[in-house]
Amino acid sequence: MSTPVPEIKEVDTYRIHCDGGEGGHPRVWLQIPIEHGWVECPYCDCRYIIKKGADGGH
Template structure:
């Protein structure tokens, strides 16, 4: 049995919303703030990683 890697999304804003993307099978919508120093944030529900476009090279 293998576990799929969490999804990674490149975004253009420092504030993002995540709902799991599965419709009724997702999770409650949460709003996440990407710290400008780190350049990324991970959703506490689904572990999706959001990387700001200006930090793609350093946050990967």
């Protein structure tokens, strides 16, 4: 049995929220570290990646 791959989403800002979709988990706010360019949700493992060329809301 294989494990499903976590979802990957490209975003325009360094501060985002994740709620796991329809009834997935409580809403959490996440900060993408500038030096890494990505962050993973601690509940659902969804990975948020900053889009290339995005100013990150700055």
